[in-house]
Amino acid sequence: xxxxxxxxxxxxxxxxxxTYGVFMHGLKLAGVQLDRKVLADLAMHExxxxxxxxxxxxxxxPQTA
Numbered sequence: 001x002x003x004x005x006x007x008x009x010x011x012x013x014x015x016x017x018x019t020y021g022v023f024m025h026g027l028k029l030a031g032v033q034l035d036r037k038v039l040a041d042l043a044m045h046e047x048x049x050x051x052x053x054x055x056x057x058x059x060x061x062p063q064t065a
Contacts, residue, residue: 018054
């Protein structure tokens with residue numbers, strides 16, 4: 001099931017302009033400790049909550065200019 005979870009997360013974060021790897025790195029930097037199963041479920045059923053998590057990950061990423 002892990003591959004399916006990753007596909008679902010990747011599809012949701014690409015809609016917000018991130019890749020799966022960058023998103024997961026941002027979560028780690030932000031200190032968010034949700035596993036892939038929970039993230040995939042949020043992406044599918046709670047889009048608003050998942051958008052908030054994406055915003056946290058984006059905010060934690062270092063800004064490149």
